[in-house]
Amino acid sequence: MQKLGRQCFWAVLLLLALAVLLLAGVMHVDVRLLMPQLGDQVDGPPVTNVMFLKTHKTASSTVLNILFRFAETHNLSAALPAGGRFHLGYPWLFLARYVEGAEQGGPGRRFNIMCNHLRFNPPEVQKVMPNDTFYFSILRNPVFQLESSFVYYKSHVPAFRNVTSLDAFLASPWTYYNQSLGLSNAYARNSMWFDLGFDNDAPPEEDYVRARLLDVERRFQLLLIAEHFDESMVLLRRLLRWRLDDVVAFRLNARSRHSVTSLSPAGQERAKHWCALDWRLYQHFNRTFWARLRAELSPRRLRSEVARLRERRRELAALCLQDSEPKNKSQITDVRLRPYQSGRADILGYNLKPGLDNQTLQTCQRMVMPELQYMAHLYTLQFPDKPPKNIAFLGA
Numbered sequence: 001m002q003k004l005g006r007q008c009f010w011a012v013l014l015l016l017a018l019a020v021l022l023l024a025g026v027m028h029v030d031v032r033l034l035m036p037q038l039g040d041q042v043d044g045p046p047v048t049n050v051m052f053l054k055t056h057k058t059a060s061s062t063v064l065n066i067l068f069r070f071a072e073t074h075n076l077s078a079a080l081p082a083g084g085r086f087h088l089g090y091p092w093l094f095l096a097r098y099v100e101g102a103e104q105g106g107p108g109r110r111f112n113i114m115c116n117h118l119r120f121n122p123p124e125v126q127k128v129m130p131n132d133t134f135y136f137s138i139l140r141n142p143v144f145q146l147e148s149s150f151v152y153y154k155s156h157v158p159a160f161r162n163v164t165s166l167d168a169f170l171a172s173p174w175t176y177y178n179q180s181l182g183l184s185n186a187y188a189r190n191s192m193w194f195d196l197g198f199d200n201d202a203p204p205e206e207d208y209v210r211a212r213l214l215d216v217e218r219r220f221q222l223l224l225i226a227e228h229f230d231e232s233m234v235l236l237r238r239l240l241r242w243r244l245d246d247v248v249a250f251r252l253n254a255r256s257r258h259s260v261t262s263l264s265p266a267g268q269e270r271a272k273h274w275c276a277l278d279w280r281l282y283q284h285f286n287r288t289f290w291a292r293l294r295a296e297l298s299p300r301r302l303r304s305e306v307a308r309l310r311e312r313r314r315e316l317a318a319l320c321l322q323d324s325e326p327k328n329k330s331q332i333t334d335v336r337l338r339p340y341q342s343g344r345a346d347i348l349g350y351n352l353k354p355g356l357d358n359q360t361l362q363t364c365q366r367m368v369m370p371e372l373q374y375m376a377h378l379y380t381l382q383f384p385d386k387p388p389k390n391i392a393f394l395g396a
């Protein structure tokens, strides 16, 4: 009798499971959306040695926030800029000695996570990162990347200083762009190509471009695409075997709508021509990105993973943020959460909900902490005996 009862129980359970699967199939719903805990399972230990080449104006600060949070929550070491510096020697080619502590404890000191701005120089990066490091970076359509760069670096970059608009610059770039001024003009032309360590003024000849694209393919396991940020996070999480919350992030370092300018259609075409190396880079890795996604996930699975990521971001926004809309500098009440401002860009940040309990507050603070503040925070954790980084603009 008891045996019959047990059999009935299992039969009902089986029927129920079949009904859920059938329903999910009919309604085109991924089962993991109905039972989220199923979807967070990953095979094998997470990858913990990661080098992210932080390209400029490509959503890279949002990725850096993800990596810093992972480093902090897993007690991993980060390769941080030495002394009072805020980047790893940029715009000069990276050298291992730009990393705090790289030369202490004898040569061979290795770090888990590396993600501050640097100009890629593989042999020197290899001196501070372990052999099994996962290398990745992110690219953005150079038309929009250049527009963001123009507004952000307007007064910093010689080529941009004396021109009123990007359209005017692109109509006659050689009037404003002086090659002999070298590195300080790197933000004005093929900036992603430059960050990868290549010559941003090289003629875009076919053999040269192909050889460099091959170099990038050899060095990096993954190139993400800023325009497809959520799909990028789904792919990254899969390859790193991380949990969903590890890759959920709020958009950081964004400009307010009024500081975004739009390029005329002719200006957009000129931007592709002016930044021909970046345009080739972007087109190539946009193609390989989608090929990789297709190889890793079915379209339905991709849709459901992106949906889960967005749902979780909405949940965390509701938990953490006073208002899900980002705020400008003067609206951010906690000065420590104000992002660095530059050029004509009005860079936005977030206010947290008041009255959060300590643990929630800590999680939420980390998610909205701007790059410089987070770096200074990790630096103090990692090097408590060294003078802390001085973020001058916070005192202003």
Ligand SMILES: Nc1ncnc2c1ncn2[C@@H]1O[C@H](COP(=O)(O)OS(=O)(=O)O)[C@@H](OP(=O)(O)O)[C@H]1O
Residues within 6 Å of the ligand: 055, 056, 057, 058, 059, 060, 061, 062, 144, 148, 226, 227, 229, 250, 251, 252, 253, 254, 255, 260
């Ligand atoms: N999640 C996500 N998806 C898409 N785009 C995003 C995301 N996060 C940040 N951004 C946009 O990235 C721009 C800032 O880039 P960076 O953080 O790389 O800039 S920096 O070089 O570190 O200053 C900045 O672009 P602009 O607003 O056009 O300047 C951000 O809006």
